[in-house]
Amino acid sequence: MKVQNCTQTDESGVKQPSRARLRTPIREQQRLDPSEREAIIAREAVSFFAEHGFEGQTRELAKRLGITQPLLYRYFPSKEALIERVYQEVFVGRWKPSWEKIITDRSVPLKARLVHFYREYAEVILTYEWIRLFMFAGLKDLGLNARYLKMLRERAFEKVIEEIRVEYGRPSTRELPITVLEIEMVWGLHAAIFYLGVRQFIYSMSLETDVNSIIDAKVATFLSGVCSILPAKAAV
Structure with a gap:
């Protein structure tokens, strides 16, 4: 069975998400078009909610992405809309x-x-x-x-x-x-x-x-x- 590249093995042998993954803040990616930025936010939301649960705050997600919360809401007008995107990405997609x-x-x-x-x-x-x-x-x-x-x-x-x-x-x-x-x-x-x-x-x-x-x-x-x-x- 294939192992995702974004994992690492802890002392017990269990695969965990790599904390060493480097993220480039969206604000530094000036040439990305809106669809690319939206995709980056969605991918990071998948990782963020997997770690913190759906109680995780969008302000923390925005901080992790290196953007403001209002900018995040330009792409996803509500937390519910972001969660729906996560559902489509992970479970349907x-x-x-x-x-x-x-x-x-x-x-x-x-x-x-x-x-x-x-x-x-x-x-x-x-x-x-x-x-x-x-x-x-x-x-x-x-x-x-x-x-x-x-x-x-x-x-x-x-x-x-x-x-x-x-x-x-x-x-x-x-x-x-x-x-x-x-x-x-x-x-x-x-x-x-x-x-x-x-x-x-x-x-x-x-x-x-x-x-x-x-x-x-x-x-x-x-x-x-x-x-x-x-x-x-x-x-x-």
Whole structure:
């Protein structure tokens, strides 16, 4: 699994954001056009809120950027608008449509598809910024988590359940609605992988083996047990 270049390893082996990264104050970048300046503010906001939570003050963010707070508000008229941009950058913008094709490509065995999807997904979400922003957003009750999880259910979970039903010869989700237990089982798999990031970036606990090996084992365990809660096969 790839490691972001903006991290460094502490004594426990946990990846943390590099505090040595040099920032050039926006006021020194006189030749940047407005869209470039806006992008710089958005990127720094991602890092800032990941470190301090969404309670972090925009005046502190402006100071960190080397600009005035009024100038920051010229690009983002409110803190809410800035947080929405962070949501779009981190949670929506990093979602890859190719993942949905991986899940539904029946030319590949189901286990291999799920492993492929979750290995790629883990590279995106198991980062300092992603995990901490998601946790902070939930604690702040900003509604961002509910929006993301709705997207996740529609783009991934429901597709996974359809493919599992096909694998085990069960009725399509078009014929028989997805059950609560099916969703819960997929949630369990997904949450177990997400928790690897919580251990690293919330609890500061390093993993004792590589992420891909853990994902492989969790997918195998999931598939070995999920059949028991699927709808019965249609009568012949």
